[in-house]
Amino acid sequence: MMKFSLDNSNVPVNNLQDTARTLIPYLNRLQQVMEVKNYETDESSLNLPFDENLLAEVISLKERKVNSNLKYVIDVGIGGSNLGTKAIYDATWGAFDALQPARSPKIIFCDTTDPEFIYFLNRFLDNNISTPEEIIINGISKSGTTTETVFNLEMIIKTLFKKSSEYINRLVITTDENSKMWERAHNLNIDMLSIPKIVGGRYSVFSAVGLFPLACGGVDIRTLLDGARSICKQLLQSDVLQISPLMSSVVLYLQNKQGKNIHDSFFFHPELESVGKWYRQLTGESLGKEKDLDGKEVHAGITPTISVGSTDLHSVAQLYLGGPTDKITTFIYSRKPRFDLTLTNFDLEGKNLDKEKIFIELIPSLEGKKTSEIMNAIFEGTKNTYQNHKLPFMEISLEDLSTQSLGEFLQFKMVEMMFLGKLLNINTFDQPNVEDYKIETKKILEQNIAFIE
Amino acid sequence: MMKFSLDNSNVPVNNLQDTARTLIPYLNRLQQVMEVKNYETDESSLNLPFDENLLAEVISLKERKVNSNLKYVIDVGIGGSNLGTKAIYDATWGAFDALQPARSPKIIFCDTTDPEFIYFLNRFLDNNISTPEEIIINGISKSGTTTETVFNLEMIIKTLFKKSSEYINRLVITTDENSKMWERAHNLNIDMLSIPKIVGGRYSVFSAVGLFPLACGGVDIRTLLDGARSICKQLLQSDVLQISPLMSSVVLYLQNKQGKNIHDSFFFHPELESVGKWYRQLTGESLGKEKDLDGKEVHAGITPTISVGSTDLHSVAQLYLGGPTDKITTFIYSRKPRFDLTLTNFDLEGKNLDKEKIFIELIPSLEGKKTSEIMNAIFEGTKNTYQNHKLPFMEISLEDLSTQSLGEFLQFKMVEMMFLGKLLNINTFDQPNVEDYKIETKKILEQNIAFIE
Numbered sequence A, B: 001m002m003k004f005s006l007d008n009s010n011v012p013v014n015n016l017q018d019t020a021r022t023l024i025p026y027l028n029r030l031q032q033v034m035e036v037k038n039y040e041t042d043e044s045s046l047n048l049p050f051d052e053n054l055l056a057e058v059i060s061l062k063e064r065k066v067n068s069n070l071k072y073v074i075d076v077g078i079g080g081s082n083l084g085t086k087a088i089y090d091a092t093w094g095a096f097d098a099l100q101p102a103r104s105p106k107i108i109f110c111d112t113t114d115p116e117f118i119y120f121l122n123r124f125l126d127n128n129i130s131t132p133e134e135i136i137i138n139g140i141s142k143s144g145t146t147t148e149t150v151f152n153l154e155m156i157i158k159t160l161f162k163k164s165s166e167y168i169n170r171l172v173i174t175t176d177e178n179s180k181m182w183e184r185a186h187n188l189n190i191d192m193l194s195i196p197k198i199v200g201g202r203y204s205v206f207s208a209v210g211l212f213p214l215a216c217g218g219v220d221i222r223t224l225l226d227g228a229r230s231i232c233k234q235l236l237q238s239d240v241l242q243i244s245p246l247m248s249s250v251v252l253y254l255q256n257k258q259g260k261n262i263h264d265s266f267f268f269h270p271e272l273e274s275v276g277k278w279y280r281q282l283t284g285e286s287l288g289k290e291k292d293l294d295g296k297e298v299h300a301g302i303t304p305t306i307s308v309g310s311t312d313l314h315s316v317a318q319l320y321l322g323g324p325t326d327k328i329t330t331f332i333y334s335r336k337p338r339f340d341l342t343l344t345n346f347d348l349e350g351k352n353l354d355k356e357k358i359f360i361e362l363i364p365s366l367e368g369k370k371t372s373e374i375m376n377a378i379f380e381g382t383k384n385t386y387q388n389h390k391l392p393f394m395e396i397s398l399e400d401l402s403t404q405s406l407g408e409f410l411q412f413k414m415v416e417m418m419f420l421g422k423l424l425n426i427n428t429f430d431q432p433n434v435e436d437y438k439i440e441t442k443k444i445l446e447q448n449i450a451f452i453e
Helices: A013-021 A024-036 A042-050 A052-065 A083-092 A094-099 A115-128 A147-161 A165-170 A180-187 A208-216 A221-234 A244-257 A270-287 A317-322 A371-388 A403-424 A434-447 B013-021 B024-036 B042-050 B052-065 B083-092 B094-099 B115-128 B147-161 B165-170 B180-187 B208-216 B221-234 B244-257 B270-287 B317-322 B371-388 B403-424 B434-447
Strands: A003-005 A072-076 A106-110 A135-140 A171-176 A191-195 A262-267 A289-291 A297-300 A303-308 A327-334 A393-398 B003-005 B072-076 B106-110 B135-141 B171-176 B191-195 B262-267 B289-291 B297-300 B303-308 B327-334 B393-398
Touching (some): A052 A208, A115 B270, A115 B371, A135 A208, A147 B371, A191 A208, A244 A327, A289 B317, A371 B115, A371 B147, A434 B317, B024 B042, B052 B208, B083 B208, B083 B270, B094 B106, B094 B270, B106 B115, B135 B208, B147 B165, B262 B270, B270 B303
Parallel strands (some): A072 A106, A171 A191, B262 B303, B262 B327
């Protein structure tokens, strides 16, 4: 189980406790949502990790589609349709895919309509896929009319259809029931998975949106859901001070009121960067609101930034330590990597090791150290420095980097966000301004406006 | 040549002009630096793109090391030692490496001591490298004693030494002349390249730090430098209002004074994300300062964020449009991708195309569109929406995504930063607080403190 600490949040304990207690009625509401177990309220995503029907449906379709020749799962979706999947896949395998050319299946994510990426992706499929068994294409669009997803999906299908029309059997569509895409897929006899209407993209990682491609990509979705459930179960207790995602929201809220308009999630594992990007959407869309629930213009919101240790210590540490005091930080770290090497005694294949030293004499204290020991030292050194500079931070210590721990973390953050929206008195579940640019884009696409430089 | 627009910066023209004119003395100083052509002043990085000796040295070493069997260049460096290289490589090839398995040579970046990444990297080298010719290892550390770089370099060397001690001939060290690493490499007869002492990491992309690995990785460094020079040459004119990086700094400065503490660089090309990460260091380390040049405690700094279109419209657009008005944005886009496909008529290999439509009927206006036309529409739609919301932005239109254009962009940003530091009255070239966490880390490493959960 993860550990959460707010010892360095620099908020007086009385404030923390008083604010936390204002959340008791909302906690009771979440408890009710979990008791009723349906998908009819904004917070219903809390029920996804417990949904046995959903799990059975996903596993059953996965078993029909996955075979020993499967090489690639193409995840075609954008925003809430792919960020959670990518978060978990990258943390588990994706960050090392370039270094494991022979491992399969791999998930390839296709989100935006970048001309260069789309060109290389289609050329890659054309050259590297020889039978339908080698590929699964999962098109994911909650609305069913996402411009990028419809365009990219059509492009990929056409590339594969040049080989054979049988590739249509390798396509799975995940969308809201009765969306236009749903109807079209139904008419074409394409396999489908649905998303509960009330669950928005950014809360949908534990629905079919995330579970199906992850299962196909070899991620253990059962332990992922175990992790998520362990956080949901925290909500069943009555002492708000013991509910860590709730306390995290209280710190973020109080620090935001004190002028911290940036929340830096500082991951000391590069493979968790995509987890940060998932959280960026969760924060950005949930909290960035023109008006509060009383209709007052508030322009609420906290800007999420992602830092990666130790890389970004060599990039933005100077800003964080010396610059404006406009940030609240959450450090995320696990002391238990799945793999670890020792410098002077590592031995990948049982061979005798060369005892020669090349550069290690430049920093003698590195000798005999494990990679994790170096990272531990940098992590502790960084926290000490934040303390010395009186910079506020929270800390999440993941038990390890397993799928279970990832499930815990993502669920922690979704629950944190629900409480934080409540404290800010805004609608945590809508995204009214996203339509603004979509309307402008649609106008341009339909009018066939040409742009000349 | 790139185009720069501040038409939507929402700053009164008088303010812009008055502030720009205060930079005339500093512009004159930059002109002097470029006239003297040495490496003795803080701004000397301006002379790198014109340095024929440097170019000749890099090309000569590259020609000795690169051969037709070369598969991988391992770039071992962190922060200023690799961010510029990665920016240009990823924009040119790296973002598509997973989709071009057969293309070589590829650059693999090894920066932090992530236990999992280091494990997979060493296993990969152990399994996939069979002769010294297939690899070049470039270890880069300005100080020569960067913890992560020394550790990772030693680890990689040992892995390769298990195969043969001849791999030492495939190692190139880039460091300050007479650093401890320089002396050690000299004693071991390892090939070396130096960095001018005065040029800090974040301004070093056009030194051997960036040029050597990029040249080995197949990037055309001559046109890269051409692009950089075209920006430097802008500095030779006397009308400050015509110098675009100077005007960009003026907008950032004036908007920062009005409370915009975040500068979002919004790239509408995912392959430029690493360019954004390079700029993040440039801004973070250059501007994030506790004290100004008069010793006054100011906590100066602008927090750089990177957004990627259209991906992040589905992530943080709601925050940007509806949330706090704490951001100034720079949009970066080119209308000329190197590759482009048309939806209903794309034909990768001269085959007749399947005319079947699958999902395109869901959005009929997509039919017959090029990928770039979709992106153009989203880009223009986004800008219109920013205008409607009165959100301030600047725009950089890259001529194309060539190496030349990348050289222009990076040099533009380094010059912008010099002017911006001047306006903020801070030392743009030091990074005093970075030492803080390094000292703490060193204490822990040397004391062999064990951490027990």
